[in-house]
Amino acid sequence: xxTAQRYVGGGVLRKEDPELLTxxxxxxxxxxxxxxxxxxxxxxPFAHAKIRSVExxxxxxxxxxxxxxxxxxxxxxxxxxxxxxxxxxxDIQMPTHWPVxxxxxxxxxxxxxVVVAETRAQAKDAAEAVSVDYDPMPVVTDAEQALKxxxxxxxxxxxxxxxxxxxxxxxxxxxxxxxxxxxVKERYYHPRLIPNAIEPRGAMAVPSPAQGEFTLYxxxxxxxxxxxxxxxxxxxxLPESKLRVIAPDVGGGFxxxxxxxAEEAVLLAAARRTGRPIKWIEERMENYLSTIQGRxxxxxxxxxxxxxxxxxxxxxxLVADMGAYLQxxxxxxxxxxxxxxxxxYQPLAYDFACTxxxxxxTPTDAYRGAGRPEATYAIERAMDALARRVGxxxxxxxRMNFMAPFTEPTDVISGLKYDSxxxxxxxxxxxxxxEYEQLRKEQQARxxxxxxxxxxxxxxxxxxxxxxxxSQVLAALRYVAGGWDAATIRCLPTGAVVVVTxxxxxxxxxxxxxxxxxxxxxxxxxxxxxxxHGDTAVSPLGMDTYGSRSLAVGGVALHFAAKKIxxxxxxxAAHELEVSEDDLAYEAGTFSVKGAPDRARTIPQIAFSxxxxxxxxxxxxxxxxxxxxxxxxxxxFPAGAHVCVVEVDTETGEVSIEKYVAVDDxxxxxxxxxxxxxxxxxxxxxxxxxxxxxxxYDDDGNLLTSSMTNYLVPSAAELPMYExxxxxxPSSTNPMGVKGIGEAGTxxxxxxxxxxxxxxxxxxxVTHIEKPVTPERVWRAIRQARGDGKGGAA
Amino acid sequence: xxxxxVTVNGVEREADVxxxxxxxxxxxxxxxxxxxxxxxxxxxxxxxTVLIGGESVKSCTVLAAQADGREITTIEGMAxxxxxxxxxxxxxxxxxxxxxxxxxxxxxxAASYLKENPSPTEEEVRMALEGNLCRCTGYQNIVTSxxxxxxxxxxxxx
Numbered sequence: 001x002x003t004a005q006r007y008v009g010g011g012v013l014r015k016e017d018p019e020l021l022t023x024x025x026x027x028x029x030x031x032x033x034x035x036x037x038x039x040x041x042x043x044x045p046f047a048h049a050k051i052r053s054v055e056x057x058x059x060x061x062x063x064x065x066x067x068x069x070x071x072x073x074x075x076x077x078x079x080x081x082x083x084x085x086x087x088x089x090x091d092i093q094m095p096t097h098w099p100v101x102x103x104x105x106x107x108x109x110x111x112x113x114v115v116v117a118e119t120r121a122q123a124k125d126a127a128e129a130v131s132v133d134y135d136p137m138p139v140v141t142d143a144e145q146a147l148k149x150x151x152x153x154x155x156x157x158x159x160x161x162x163x164x165x166x167x168x169x170x171x172x173x174x175x176x177x178x179x180x181x182x183x184v185k186e187r188y189y190h191p192r193l194i195p196n197a198i199e200p201r202g203a204m205a206v207p208s209p210a211q212g213e214f215t216l217y218x219x220x221x222x223x224x225x226x227x228x229x230x231x232x233x234x235x236x237x238l239p240e241s242k243l244r245v246i247a248p249d250v251g252g253g254f255x256x257x258x259x260x261x262a263e264e265a266v267l268l269a270a271a272r273r274t275g276r277p278i279k280w281i282e283e284r285m286e287n288y289l290s291t292i293q294g295r296x297x298x299x300x301x302x303x304x305x306x307x308x309x310x311x312x313x314x315x316x317x318l319v320a321d322m323g324a325y326l327q328x329x330x331x332x333x334x335x336x337x338x339x340x341x342x343x344x345y346q347p348l349a350y351d352f353a354c355t356x357x358x359x360x361x362t363p364t365d366a367y368r369g370a371g372r373p374e375a376t377y378a379i380e381r382a383m384d385a386l387a388r389r390v391g392x393x394x395x396x397x398x399r400m401n402f403m404a405p406f407t408e409p410t411d412v413i414s415g416l417k418y419d420s421x422x423x424x425x426x427x428x429x430x431x432x433x434x435e436y437e438q439l440r441k442e443q444q445a446r447x448x449x450x451x452x453x454x455x456x457x458x459x460x461x462x463x464x465x466x467x468x469x470x471s472q473v474l475a476a477l478r479y480v481a482g483g484w485d486a487a488t489i490r491c492l493p494t495g496a497v498v499v500v501t502x503x504x505x506x507x508x509x510x511x512x513x514x515x516x517x518x519x520x521x522x523x524x525x526x527x528x529x530x531x532x533h534g535d536t537a538v539s540p541l542g543m544d545t546y547g548s549r550s551l552a553v554g555g556v557a558l559h560f561a562a563k564k565i566x567x568x569x570x571x572x573a574a575h576e577l578e579v580s581e582d583d584l585a586y587e588a589g590t591f592s593v594k595g596a597p598d599r600a601r602t603i604p605q606i607a608f609s610x611x612x613x614x615x616x617x618x619x620x621x622x623x624x625x626x627x628x629x630x631x632x633x634x635x636x637f638p639a640g641a642h643v644c645v646v647e648v649d650t651e652t653g654e655v656s657i658e659k660y661v662a663v664d665d666x667x668x669x670x671x672x673x674x675x676x677x678x679x680x681x682x683x684x685x686x687x688x689x690x691x692x693x694x695x696x697y698d699d700d701g702n703l704l705t706s707s708m709t710n711y712l713v714p715s716a717a718e719l720p721m722y723e724x725x726x727x728x729x730p731s732s733t734n735p736m737g738v739k740g741i742g743e744a745g746t747x748x749x750x751x752x753x754x755x756x757x758x759x760x761x762x763x764x765x766v767t768h769i770e771k772p773v774t775p776e777r778v779w780r781a782i783r784q785a786r787g788d789g790k791g792g793a794a
Numbered sequence: 795x796x797x798x799x800v801t802v803n804g805v806e807r808e809a810d811v812x813x814x815x816x817x818x819x820x821x822x823x824x825x826x827x828x829x830x831x832x833x834x835x836x837x838x839x840x841x842x843t844v845l846i847g848g849e850s851v852k853s854c855t856v857l858a859a860q861a862d863g864r865e866i867t868t869i870e871g872m873a874x875x876x877x878x879x880x881x882x883x884x885x886x887x888x889x890x891x892x893x894x895x896x897x898x899x900x901x902x903x904a905a906s907y908l909k910e911n912p913s914p915t916e917e918e919v920r921m922a923l924e925g926n927l928c929r930c931t932g933y934q935n936i937v938t939s940x941x942x943x944x945x946x947x948x949x950x951x952x
Contacts, residue, residue: 013889014889016894017886017891017894018886020893020894021878021885021891021894021897022869022870022872023868025829027828027895029828029831120819121812121814196929197893197895197929198831198833198896198927198928198929198930199831249893249894250893251831251895252929254929283835284834284835284839506893507892507893507894507930508892509892673889676889677889677892677930680932680934680935681930681931681932684931684932707834708834708838709836709838713929715920715923715925715927715933716920716924716926716928717920717921717924719920719932719933719934721916721934721937722932722934745932
């Protein structure tokens with residue numbers, strides 16, 4: 001399709017902004033319905049306990065209270081558990097997970113009862129009057145401890161805390177490791193992370209009792225999946241056709257709103273029982289306990305290499321904490337990284353295993369990056385360890401191990417086909433921008449001088465797997481749903497264009513980027529393109545937004561739908577101009593007769609004649625509208641090179657980031673401004689993971705970091721300006737060449753930062769510090785390495 | 795119930811509220827000004843920042859009754875006669891927002907700060923924003939937006 005590139009690739013300002021900037025947005029708590037009541041959830045203070053009784057009558061007698069229900073009171077509302085859509089192995093242990101606990105609670109914050117009242121305050125007041133008699137049970141909070149015999153069982157009926165073990169092996173692993181002259185063994189722990197979207201979760205169920213229909217408004221990333229999953233698995237006697245789900249403006253997600261949550265199910269049940277609209281808005285401290293968390297993975301990583309550092313084998317064995325239950329995709333999160341532990345290198349042998357384990361903690365699930373930050377951290381930290389071992393510069397070691405540049409699908413050891421890549425180019429660019437050679441000289445000077453403030457340079461040459469993705473591959477991974485997405489383009493008779501997308505943005509700017517794509521394809525102004533999303537009645541087909549998939553799947557669906565529009569318009573234009581289709585040229589929305597360019601029709605003109613239908617070619621349907629459902633043939637593989645430069649105060653352990661350079665390659669770029677914004681935010685979450693954030697539980701399963709006052713979400717004051725650049729290696733997976741960018745920064749940054757810290761103090765003998773790399777941990781590691789003895793374990 | 799009377803965005807408004815009602819819920823639920831968002835209920839995130847008498851406060855930490863008789867500015871009062879406030883324009887121009895949930899609080903905090911310090915450095919803007927959390931932007935474009943609104947050079951090199 002020959003189209004003028006007027007918007008794509010330009011830093012077009014966002015169409016979303018005006019309402020968000022002026023307070024006119026509609027987030028979930030801004031939406032009300034006539035007759036609306038409020039729900040408040042009573043939650044367990046215990047991490048593990050039998051529920052002896054739930055006394056609801058005194059709460060029920062309080063002012064404004066409409067109903068109080070325990071888990072048992074609500075039991076007949078459910079056909080089954082809250083859904084887990086990713087049973088990763090045939091023998092996976094899948095515990096029962098009721099929206100409201102009935103006999104036993106298994107993590108702090110699990111729902112035990114709900115109160116419905118006229119006002120928010122009345123519901124909360126009454127919730128405090130619900131009296132629950134608990135019988136505390138033994139608690140296990142550590143995944144490795146939970147695997148030991150005699151450990152308390154999270155689910156007694158399963159007779160084990162092991163949910164599954166998933167393995168992947170390629171090449172002669174044992175032989176390669178036995179014969180390799182160099183083997184590097186590393187062990188890493190990825191702390192619990194709490195996603196902290198600034199908008200907490202919330203939802204409102206609105207019933208239409210006479211029709212038996214419900215509208216569920218929810219601050220969700222996945223309106224489509226939510227509708228299907230709730231009606232297919234959880235809510236009893238609610239046909240999918242009777243449920244409409246609307247995701248209004250959503251205030252950030254990062255994976256935490258990629259789920260089917262207890263409160264969404266309970267609101268529907270409560271609305272069905274009372275016949276009234278009912279709203280629930282999560283408080284921040286609830287959010288810390290009842291919204292999914294991320295990471296919490298132990299890794300044993302081994303690299304086999306030649307004497308000079310040529311990578312021969314990678315082994316990664318994981319123990320991953322599932323928490324108390326399996327949420328929507330909990331068990332599958334490690335699998336999203338399982339194929340990437342060899343990174344951008346091509347060893348001869350590869351061995352991955354992950355055991356998923358239950359503990360008495362909030363369930364884990366997708367948090368920005370999901371599996372891929374863990375994989376990238378493992379290989380990129382271990383590559384630095386290998387560089388130290390063989391006495392090579394980490395940049396040189398990486399360069400000698402990179403896959404050579406390629407533009408067509410290329411088999412890698414883990415079984416994937418990488419789409420395209422030029423990894424050396426990205427690293428070269430990042431080293432150039434960061435003035436790497438100069439930094440190394442300065443580092444040496446400071447080392448020689450025994451400077452208190454030492455300089456460290458950390459590299460991360462990451463790759464990720466995005467664009468979920470071929471439905472057949474997802475089937476092979478035992479994921480219950482497909483990986484397609486849908487787009488509809490509707491050319492209205494007035495020249496306006498309506499785009500309906502199955503993606504569900506919550507900050508990513510799809511309304512702008514999708515309008516750029518369609519405006520260019522159809523030769524219309526972006527102002528004439530409206531993008532509709534997030535309402536299952538408006539956009540019936542979709543797989544929603546997560547895993548950096550929206551552009552690489554939903555955006556490409558749009559590309560194909562636009563192609564269908566142009567093809568139909570061409571037929572009509574040829575008919576009207578009384579020439580054959582071959583005699584027409586198409587450019588920037590205009591069909592013109594070759595050799596007679598003044599004989600022409602534009603897409604808006606044809607949209608009008610398709611609407612009047614007065615003079616259409618034979619067998620042509622009126623209207624100019626097309627839908628395309630796109631199921632990609634492969635994943636996409638964004639990659640890049642990040643360089644972090646830190647100063648470490650060797651007396652206090654304080655780390656400050658002096659420079660952060662990111663060179664990313666997400667293939668073709670639709671909107672560079674949006675891409676850069678995604679990278680900024682991603683890097684920040686990665687730096688937070690490296691330096692600040694850690695969800696800590698005590699031995700009784702109490703979450704100690706239970707609010708923003710003691711869980712360190714960084715502010716602007718802790719962060720530097722980042723320097724960004726790009727290379728463009730178009731994806732071979734899709735005709736647009738796009739790859740995805742939403743998670744890149746979060747995946748790349750943690751090893752870049754931690755490698756930099758280690759690099760600053762490695763000459764003192766420090767080889768490892770656990771995340772988050774706090775001043776205390778750095779200080780202890782230095783003390784220990786110096787043999788001062790008083791530092792203790794880092 | 796307590797009667798609270800305030801001038802919000804230049805308009806006199808009043809409503810009866812329970813004495814324990816926080817200012818943010820008074821604005822949102824009694825007066826229907828839903829542009830001010832609640833992010834944490836504990837004055838950590840700053841999403842609920844508004845101006846009282848021109849100074850920024852976290853409206854989840856102030857009782858409605860404490861604001862009685864005061865002048866309040868919310869995000870809805872920043873644009874005048876259909877023209878966005880220079881800070882709103884700068885956030886738009888510099889992609890200073892993604893999901894937009896923290897944005898009203900960021901803009902109100904910045905408006906208050908720029909009155910105190912009309913020509914801040916990048917470092918000063920970062921320190922001034924310490925009480926306002928954003929999870930999307932990594933702050934780079936927020937800081938750049940505020941510097942731009944103040945006519946100050948940005949430290950960003952990309």
